[in-house]
Amino acid sequence: MQKPSRHIFICTSSRHTGQQKGFCHSKAGVEVLQKFMEEIEMRELGGEVFVNNTGCFGICEKGPIVVVYPDNVWYKSVTSDDVTEIIESHIEGGKVVDRLAF
Amino acid sequence: MQKPSRHIFICTSSRHTGQQKGFCHSKAGVEVLQKFMEEIEMRELGGEVFVNNTGCFGICEKGPIVVVYPDNVWYKSVTSDDVTEIIESHIEGGKVVDRLAF
Numbered sequence: 001m002q003k004p005s006r007h008i009f010i011c012t013s014s015r016h017t018g019q020q021k022g023f024c025h026s027k028a029g030v031e032v033l034q035k036f037m038e039e040i041e042m043r044e045l046g047g048e049v050f051v052n053n054t055g056c057f058g059i060c061e062k063g064p065i066v067v068v069y070p071d072n073v074w075y076k077s078v079t080s081d082d083v084t085e086i087i088e089s090h091i092e093g094g095k096v097v098d099r100l101a102f
Numbered sequence: 103m104q105k106p107s108r109h110i111f112i113c114t115s116s117r118h119t120g121q122q123k124g125f126c127h128s129k130a131g132v133e134v135l136q137k138f139m140e141e142i143e144m145r146e147l148g149g150e151v152f153v154n155n156t157g158c159f160g161i162c163e164k165g166p167i168v169v170v171y172p173d174n175v176w177y178k179s180v181t182s183d184d185v186t187e188i189i190e191s192h193i194e195g196g197k198v199v200d201r202l203a204f
Binding site: 001003007009012014015016017018019020029030033050053054055056057059067070071072 | 103120131132161
């Protein structure tokens with residue numbers, strides 16, 4: 001298995017207990033996740049860019065949260081409308097989207 | 103908010119749909135997650151080491167999977183008995199646990 005060059009984690013407040021609730025879940029984290037998966041597939045980046053839903057990062061007031069490793073870049077209040085910019089600027093272009101980063 | 107110095111992701115096959123199934127879930131990924139959380143709390147590492155459950159990494163036959171960023175170290179077939187060694191050797195000591203890494 002080839003490790004990804006970029007690994008994108010999106011909080012959807014996914015509970016290991018199977019509960020389906022939480023801030024990023026209610027704040028459309030799932031929409032953001034789905035948009036990332038669509039963009040990755042459309043651009044055929046699946047071999048080098050991984051996407052995962054996660055549980056809570058503990059900074060719910062800033063959600064939905066997106067974290068990109070190994071860059072260690074954290075994005076706040078991400079909407080599905082922001083996903084294309086993150087992909088094009090950061091993932092493909094190497095330039096962090098400053099207006100969303102914290 | 104201070105970014106963590108290490109961020110540990112544990113696959114528990116957490117579905118954003120709320121489903122509670124999958125390989126790492128059935129393979130005791132949740133026990134591994136809980137053991138990491140206990141060790142982090144006991145050693146008072148909570149401010150610098152974050153732990154999150156995730157959805158599937160797509161390499162289920164090697165599960166439960168644990169990924170440590172920004173190091174980009176991937177561990178396979180992790181059991182709750184391995185967690186103390188990962189914390190002491192890798193997280194506290196900086197030495198990857200070679201027998202589990204891939």
